[in-house]
Structures are given as C-alpha cells and as structure tokens.
Amino acid sequence: MFDYIIVGAGFVGSTLAERLASQLNKKVLIIEQRNHIGGNAYDCYDEHGVLIHQYGPHIFHTRSKEVWDYLSQFTDWRTYQHEVLGLIDGHKVPxxxxxxxxxxxxxxxxxxxxxxxxxxxxxxxxxxxxxxxxxxxxxxxxxxxxxxxxxxxxxxxxxxxxxxxxxxxxxxxxxxxxxxSRDNRYFQDVYQGMPSHGYTKMFERMLAHPNIKVMLNTDYKELMAVDTEAQLITFMNQPFEGKLIYTGPIDYFFDYKFGKLPYRSLRFQFEHWKDDLVQDVGTVNYNNNYNFTRMTEFKHLTGQKVDGSTTVKEFSQDYVPGQNDAYYPIKNDGNLELYKKYKRLGDSIEPVIFAGRLAEYQYFDMDAVVARALGLFNQLYGDVI
Ligand code: FAD
Incomplete structure (x- = not known):
C-alpha cells in the first residue's frame, strides 16, 4: 500500500513526504503521535483568538535561497525581523x-x-x-x-x-x-519572516498531496515493529517492503538499550493580557532576574490584529521521558559517545533512515532541518528526478 512510512510530521517528515509524493509519485504514510502536524513548529489559535506557538516561539530565518524558495511554494511570508531585548541592570537593551x-x-x-x-x-x-x-x-x-x-x-x-x-x-x-554594530536584529540572515497564515497552514499545504496520508495520535510502535537482526519491518503484522523514515528519538527506537540520551526540557506558561501589546519587541530575555529565561509576545511575530495579547514565559527544566518533551540535547563527550552507539546501530539497518533533531541528537534550526531533508532527498534520489 505505502512505499514509505515516515514517523513524525515535523519539518523533516513533512518535507520528505512532500518530495517523495510530488517528485517521485510515491505513496507515503506519516505516523504522528501528537494530535497535530507541524512538530515543534505547530501554531494554533488560543481561546482568545491569538495565534500562538504551542512549543515556544519559532522565528524563521535562513541564508539558504534553496530552503526559502522551497518553503515559499507553500506559504507567503510576513516581513519580520526579530529583535530581542535583555533586562540588564534595570535597562532593556539589545x-x-x-x-x-x-x-x-x-x-x-x-x-x-x-x-x-x-x-x-x-x-x-x-x-x-x-x-x-x-x-x-x-x-x-x-x-x-x-x-x-x-x-x-x-x-x-x-x-x-x-x-x-x-x-x-x-x-x-x-x-x-x-x-x-548598531544593528539591533537578532538574526542577520538574508531571508527572514513568518509564514503569513502560520506554520500549521504551511504544513497543511505541504501535506495536501493525494499520495500522502497522515495518521495522528499514534505512536508508531502501536502499528510497527523493527527486527534489527533480521532487518525486517512489520506494519500491522505484515512484512513492510518499503522504507521507514524515522524522525523520533533514536534511543526510543532502540528501546533505550544503551541508556537514555539526556535533554533539557521546557515548561511554557502562556498568559493573556487585555492590552494591545505588553512589551516593545518580540522577545525580552530576563538574564539575571526571575526563574524564567525569556518572555515572547506573539503579536509582534505574527502581526495579528486582534484585541488583547498573549505571551509565553519559558521555564527550563530537566527532561523526563514520558512526562515532558525533549528540547535541547545536552552535548558532552559522554552523551555524544552514547549517541554514536545508537547511530552505529541505526546505520546498520538498511531499510530505516534516521533524520531530524531527535533522530540525530542535534539542535537544528528550522532552515537547517529543511536543508537536511532536501539534501537527503537529493542524495537518495537526485539521479532519478
Ligand atoms: P520535530 O519538529 O520535533 O518533529 C518530530 C515529530 O516526530 C514530532 O511531531 C513528534 O511528535 C513525532 N514523534 C516522535 N516520536 C514519535 C513516535 N514514537 N511515534 C510517532 N511520532 C513521533 N528553529 C528556528 O529556526 N527558529 C526558531 O525560532 C526556533 N525556535 C525554537 C524554540 C524552541 C523552544 C525549540 C525547542 C526549538 C526551536 N527551533 C527553532 C528549532 C525547531 O523547533 C526545530 O528545528 C524543528 O522542530 C525540527 O524539526 P524535526 O522534524 O526534526 O523535529
């Protein structure tokens, strides 16, 4: 039925699904454990009608014309150049x-x-x-x-x-x-902006191809099993002959057999205000005060015209699998060694491709992860298209 099964509907999974379906006419099933597409870039309207980013503020910026042009097929862009102020000695400074x-x-x-x-x-x-x-x-x-x-x-x-x-x-x-410099922008990349109608709308367009099916609310292990010794994948108890692209945590794929890869997690505290805007720029860092790191006001990012405003504060916390989400890999020699053990095992399983921030235990910006997916596609099929 399907040529490819992709685990995860984030940037990597959605980009590869779109390329495989539109360029190679492949049939693709995406299995996503959350109740939405878009991975961590998912945005939605809160109860006050404000467009928010559920997993923390996401600002798109890139130097890559290829990545910008690719995503521009699925969205227009609002011109936005992000600025951050830090509260230092009582002054909010760039x-x-x-x-x-x-x-x-x-x-x-x-x-x-x-x-x-x-x-x-x-x-x-x-x-x-x-x-x-x-x-x-x-x-x-x-x-x-x-x-x-x-x-x-x-x-x-x-x-x-x-x-x-x-x-x-x-x-x-x-x-x-x-x-x-006197340049107050947080990024200096040539291409910067926010998808005009939000990230989720952009993902919906990427995945609108008739060859792509998306199954939400499903951990892939409910439907699939991979026998690493025999290099055999089963899907709904039948042998699956196609390829599996896996964008979830690599340690989970192997049932944590070498141990858990450590991450830092975040707790997000959303607050709604009656005011039109409550801070001067998109993000204010609280470098030396309070126990949250930064506060972001979405209307600066999205330019949305709506009564009231919603902000999010980010509180850093330890990652506990099953209880909160893995956000930032904790890079040190021991953890990288542990990742390499998983990677070596992953490389040995021919029908499975591991890609993305969780599968490669690496912090990627959105543009880097799209470039990674496009590069992977070209590497695998560049000579076919
Ligand atoms: P993800 O988006 O995490 O997608 C992986 C998907 O796989 C998820 O939807 C997950 O639910 C699913 N999945 C995992 N396991 C399973 C399973 N067992 N079964 C089924 N599905 C599964 N980048 C920028 O460029 N600009 C920014 O401003 C920016 N801000 C950020 C702010 C925060 C707080 C964080 C944490 C990251 C930020 N990033 C930003 C980085 C950006 O989020 C990543 O580049 C991007 O999400 C990576 O995409 P991905 O497809 O690799 O992973």
Missing part, C-alpha cells in the same frame, strides 16, 4: 550585546571610549567573541568582556541548562559575542 546596548548601559564618556577601542581593534560590523576581547591587553576591553559574560550570559545559561557557573566550559562560554 541582545546580542551591541553598540546600542553599550550606550544604553554606560555613561557616555566610557561608552564612547569603549566604542572607539572596539572599532579600533576589530573594525565595524563584526561579531567578536568575548574570548577574543579578553586576549586584548586593554583593561577597558577586558572589563567589557567580563561585564557581558556576567550580565548577559552567565545567569541566563545557568538557568537554561540547570548547571553551576563553575561547570560551564570556558571554550563554549567564550563564544558569546559582542556585536560591533
């Missing part, structure tokens, strides 16, 4: 830290001196990691590096990852940039 942040936080004599030294040492319109700032034997720039590290990075990261400051790897923490 993040990543830039020359505007500098002038908002420091007395003008000091700010001017720092600006002159930054441009003198590194030039204009460049992102300089604080590790590089620290290497300069200038006490002003070393002071700035320490200030940005402490006020912008340290407490935010401790909250986000639930670690102690001394556990932070200095080579990673040193990558925090100071942006020597």
């Amino acid at each position: 993040v990543p830290f830039n020359l505007n942040s500098l002038h908002q936080l420091f007395p003008s004599s000091l700010a001017n001196r720092l600006e002159e030294k930054l441009i003198g040492h590194f030039g204009y319109n460049v992102k300089v990691p604080i590790l590089k700032l620290r290497e300069v034997s200038d006490s002003d720039l070393q002071y700035l590096a320490q200030y940005v590290y402490e006020k912008v990075f340290l407490n935010y990261t401790v909250k986000q990852w639930g670690v102690k400051p001394e556990e932070l790897d200095p080579t990673v923490t040193g990558r925090v940039p100071v942006y020597i």
Whole structure:
C-alpha cells in the first residue's frame, strides 16, 4: 500500500513526504503521535483568538535561497525581523550585546571610549567573541568582556541548562559575542519572516498531496515493529517492503538499550493580557532576574490584529521521558559517545533512515532541518528526478 512510512510530521517528515509524493509519485504514510502536524513548529489559535506557538516561539530565518524558495511554494511570508531585548541592570537593551546596548548601559564618556577601542581593534560590523576581547591587553576591553559574560550570559545559561557557573566550559562560554554594530536584529540572515497564515497552514499545504496520508495520535510502535537482526519491518503484522523514515528519538527506537540520551526540557506558561501589546519587541530575555529565561509576545511575530495579547514565559527544566518533551540535547563527550552507539546501530539497518533533531541528537534550526531533508532527498534520489 505505502512505499514509505515516515514517523513524525515535523519539518523533516513533512518535507520528505512532500518530495517523495510530488517528485517521485510515491505513496507515503506519516505516523504522528501528537494530535497535530507541524512538530515543534505547530501554531494554533488560543481561546482568545491569538495565534500562538504551542512549543515556544519559532522565528524563521535562513541564508539558504534553496530552503526559502522551497518553503515559499507553500506559504507567503510576513516581513519580520526579530529583535530581542535583555533586562540588564534595570535597562532593556539589545541582545546580542551591541553598540546600542553599550550606550544604553554606560555613561557616555566610557561608552564612547569603549566604542572607539572596539572599532579600533576589530573594525565595524563584526561579531567578536568575548574570548577574543579578553586576549586584548586593554583593561577597558577586558572589563567589557567580563561585564557581558556576567550580565548577559552567565545567569541566563545557568538557568537554561540547570548547571553551576563553575561547570560551564570556558571554550563554549567564550563564544558569546559582542556585536560591533548598531544593528539591533537578532538574526542577520538574508531571508527572514513568518509564514503569513502560520506554520500549521504551511504544513497543511505541504501535506495536501493525494499520495500522502497522515495518521495522528499514534505512536508508531502501536502499528510497527523493527527486527534489527533480521532487518525486517512489520506494519500491522505484515512484512513492510518499503522504507521507514524515522524522525523520533533514536534511543526510543532502540528501546533505550544503551541508556537514555539526556535533554533539557521546557515548561511554557502562556498568559493573556487585555492590552494591545505588553512589551516593545518580540522577545525580552530576563538574564539575571526571575526563574524564567525569556518572555515572547506573539503579536509582534505574527502581526495579528486582534484585541488583547498573549505571551509565553519559558521555564527550563530537566527532561523526563514520558512526562515532558525533549528540547535541547545536552552535548558532552559522554552523551555524544552514547549517541554514536545508537547511530552505529541505526546505520546498520538498511531499510530505516534516521533524520531530524531527535533522530540525530542535534539542535537544528528550522532552515537547517529543511536543508537536511532536501539534501537527503537529493542524495537518495537526485539521479532519478
Ligand atoms: P520535530 O519538529 O520535533 O518533529 C518530530 C515529530 O516526530 C514530532 O511531531 C513528534 O511528535 C513525532 N514523534 C516522535 N516520536 C514519535 C513516535 N514514537 N511515534 C510517532 N511520532 C513521533 N528553529 C528556528 O529556526 N527558529 C526558531 O525560532 C526556533 N525556535 C525554537 C524554540 C524552541 C523552544 C525549540 C525547542 C526549538 C526551536 N527551533 C527553532 C528549532 C525547531 O523547533 C526545530 O528545528 C524543528 O522542530 C525540527 O524539526 P524535526 O522534524 O526534526 O523535529
């Protein structure tokens, strides 16, 4: 009946399903455990009629014309350039830290001196990691590096990852940039925007091909079994001769046989306000205050005209399989080694392709994951189409 079964209706699953159906006329079944398509990019209207992102704010940005053109077949775009403010010493200043942040936080004599030294040492319109700032034997720039590290990075990261400051790897923490620019945008990518009618509508169009069937509310293990030794897939107790594309957690696929891959999870707290807008920009980071990391106001992102406004606060928490969702892989040598064990096993199962953030234990932005799916498709079938 089906040439392909795809587990997961997120970006990877939906892109591959669309390509296989429209370019190769293959019959595809998507099995999705949630009650909706779109994966973590899913959006919907809340009880007040505000378009919200159920799994945290998703802003689309890419440098890839191929990815932008591909998705543009299924959506128009609202022009949107994301800006983030961080609450630092009582002031809401642009993040990543830039020359505007500098002038908002420091007395003008000091700010001017720092600006002159930054441009003198590194030039204009460049992102300089604080590790590089620290290497300069200038006490002003070393002071700035320490200030940005402490006020912008340290407490935010401790909250986000639930670690102690001394556990932070200095080579990673040193990558925090100071942006020597007046550009307040969070991303500098050529293509930036929000799907005009939301992500879910875009996914609906991607999956509208008659060759694609979607089964929601179903864990694939309810219908399928994979015998890794015999390289045999069964679907509804019958041998399945086609290919399985798996975009769920790789450790779950193998029944956690080597152990669970650790992740960080999030709790989202949505709040509705009578006001038209409650903050100046899409996202405000609370770097040093409160126990949530950031608050996002959806109407900034979507441009929706509706009475009242809805925001979401993000609280970082440990991931517990079965109780909450896996969001950010915790990358360290031990965990990567564990992932590689699963990957080696996955690579040995010829009829199964593992792709996406959960199957590859990797944080991907949306554009990266679409590029991954398009690349995979070209690699497998580029010579056929
Ligand atoms: P997913 O979207 O997770 O899709 C996988 C699907 O598989 C899910 O729907 C899941 O339910 C399903 N599944 C899993 N197991 C099973 C099973 N056993 N049976 C059936 N179905 C199963 N990227 C950006 O570019 N910009 C942003 O602003 C941005 N913001 C983000 C904010 C947050 C809080 C997070 C966590 C991520 C953000 N991302 C952002 C990244 C983005 O969410 C990912 O790139 C994208 O979701 C990855 O798509 P995917 O298809 O790999 O995975």
